Amino acid sequence: xxQQHYQRIWQTVLQIPAxxxxxxxxxxxxxxxxxxxxxxxxxxxxxxxxxxxPWFRVLRSDRSLAFAPGSDTANLQRQLLLAEGVLLKNNxxxxxxxxxxxxxxxxxxxxx
DNA sequence: AGCATGACGATCT
DNA sequence: GAGATCGCCATGC
Numbered sequence: 234x235x236q237q238h239y240q241r242i243w244q245t246v247l248q249i250p251a252x253x254x255x256x257x258x259x260x261x262x263x264x265x266x267x268x269x270x271x272x273x274x275x276x277x278x279x280x281x282x283x284x285x286x287p288w289f290r291v292l293r294s295d296r297s298l299a300f301a302p303g304s305d306t307a308n309l310q311r312q313l314l315l316a317e318g319v320l321l322k323n324n325x326x327x328x329x330x331x332x333x334x335x336x337x338x339x340x341x342x343x344x345x
Numbered sequence: 346a347g348c349a350t351g352a353c354g355a356t357c358t
Numbered sequence: 359g360a361g362a363t364c365g366c367c368a369t370g371c
Contacts (some may be wrong), residue, residue, distance in 0.1 A: 255368080256353085258355095268365095269367060270352095270367095271354095271366075271367060273353080274351075275352075275355070275368075275369085277352080288352090291352080292352085294353075294354055295354085295359090323359090
């Protein structure tokens, strides 16, 4: 897949504010890539460290973490979210912690 | 080209 | 909510 798509995904994820989370599908939609939720996960895995993309603020549409419960990655994600005040209950975040961006403002910042 | 594999998602039970 | 099923799309063998 093109770097262009990855770039858009990374830039979109960078817009998620601390203390909020978004789903893979939501990010795909906002990045102008509807139907490609799976590509978002892949892009996050390739994200350069230097860009400091908040990958831990992205999870599934059912509000559960994508990594196996108990795995090192899942534990790390849980810790990073907790540090921002996002508490997981039974591997799920609260509905209120889901990011609901102002579309006009977001599109302006991303200027697609 | 065919098939399996995912940091996924919507829908039904 | 949990589990099963099917759809989706990019990748790699």
